[in-house]
Amino acid sequence: MKAADAYLVITNLPDRGSAAKLAHELVEKRLAACINILSPCRSVYRWKGKTEDAEEFPMLIKTTGDRYAELEAAIRSGHPYELPEIIAVRLTGGLPAYLDWVDSETRPA
8 A cells, every 4th residue: 555545533532431432433443443542632722712721632543545534424423522623644654564554454344
């Protein structure tokens, strides 16, 4: 697989439990090959006219371009936020064997 066909998708969840639940669902549906749930961070942002300050758990999701639309839909349906952060970054490089693994693990069964 070419690096340009692989994506790193970033989202944040409000607690470790909801992050783990979503991660398991995405991997089991083969929409992601691997998801890292990171340590909590502080997010400061404006929402509906107010400055908010919240603890969140970032998630780094590895997938392919072919699976991105379905992954995004699954994140939106399984996410507790009204407007979840979903940022997709197309990869420009990576270990070829790892990218091949991402590709094989995200192919529909």
